């Protein structure tokens with residue numbers, strides 16, 4: 402990989418997400434050579450992906466160049482590389498740009514969409530885990546309305562304007578809310594010759610409440626907000642298949658739709674070599690101890706979504722959220738310095754700062770340990786927290802200006818089909834032709 406060997410130990414980090422970045426920052430200017438590998442040359446702020454999908458923000462404002470984040474850290478090297486395999490025994494990482502030896506390895510590869518083995522859903526539904534996927538979704542939503550204008554087949558038109566979002570966690574709720582706002586505020590102006598009242602936003606959840614990781618109060622209020630916006634909430638309903646045209650469920654309920662967004666789960670993004678069952682817990686996450694060491698290894702670590710650190714309070718591991726990833730990254734940085742200095746490492750302790758979700762304009766829910774609140778104030782808190790954690794002054798400024806503009810103008814300017822998305826769904830006209 403053409404990285405000079407120095408006398409300091411080499412720490413290789415796979416993944417420049419929340420965990421990998423906070424770790425690399427912590428190790429800057431320390432007596433170690435740090436090599437950060439990521440298949441993208443940018444960091445993605447995933448919590449705002451849904452705003453890219455719905456034309457509220459341009460993708461550039463939620464991505465940040467990894468090289469810029471690391472530019473003042475002379476001991477940190479970045480290589481854009483897709484890591485394919487880990488040879489733990491020989492301490493080598495194998496990637497599409499070559500092999501690299503390590504003294505310490507940190508896996509911070511995050512998570513990927515979990516289709517729970519359902520191939521029809523994987524093939525035909527849309528995911529929202531990366532910027533390219535969000536742009537695909539943005540194009541598809543807009544293309545659907547363009548197509549709906551062209552067809553004279555009423556069933557086909559309805560299917561094009563029928564959206565099914567599976568999974569009512571924060572991602573599903575936020576996306577459903579944003580789509581409902583588009584239906585109400587933007588579609589009638591953009592498509593005056595289309596009866597956009599026919600557009601349906603369905604949020605399907607296998608459990609009995611939305612935002613099930615949050616308090617009951619937050620769930621209830623989020624449901625009220627969604628209903629106010631006209632979202633159809635389907636609870637206790639499990640989606641079992643989707644052939645590009647019809648969504649089937651575990652009951653008689655079916656949906657004819659051209660768009661299914663799968664937000665029903667994620668699983669650890671493991672890498673060959675460390676994906677054997679010995680290391681893996683529920684959700685395909687790598688089991689680590691309280692120092693983030695992978696089970697059975699002293700010099701291989703995992704942090705963030707990929708890591709399953711089981712504790713009494715969190716027997717399934719910490720939630721797959723930004724805060725545990727950031728905190729684990731920082732703590733591991735300090736621990737690696739201690740380890741190199743032959744000092745004892747300190748166990749990780751999670752500081753739960755609460756959780757939040759927004760449903761739309763002036764509508765959000767916030768759960769803090771001692772205080773739970775909803776509505777306008779929660780919405781401002783949600784915006785402030787997201788702006789605070791965005792990387793880069795430019796991104797914060799651009800997002801802030803966009804939000805102010807969208808708020809005043811009731812608008813989402815980025816509704817552009819820049820890279821058309823051709824989905825292999827079967828619309829009714831194609832069925833009729835064949």
Ligand SMILES: Cc1cc2nc3c(=O)[nH]c(=O)nc-3n(C[C@H](O)[C@H](O)[C@H](O)COP(=O)(O)OP(=O)(O)OC[C@H]3O[C@@H](n4cnc5c(N)ncnc54)[C@H](O)[C@@H]3O)c2cc1C
Nearest residue numbers: 416418419420439440447448484510511705706721722723
């Ligand atoms: C749509 C959406 C909304 C979310 N909303 C919230 C929210 O509101 N609040 C919250 O706290 N959390 C939210 N999350 C979850 C949060 O984004 C994750 O918990 C967090 O990103 C985990 O950080 P990480 O560093 O472990 O992984 P990530 O941030 O996913 O980073 C992993 C990195 O590893 C790289 N990578 C993966 N595999 C390889 C490989 N083989 N080779 C090279 N590079 C690789 C990826 O390119 C990526 O840059 C959301 C997630 C999504 C998808």
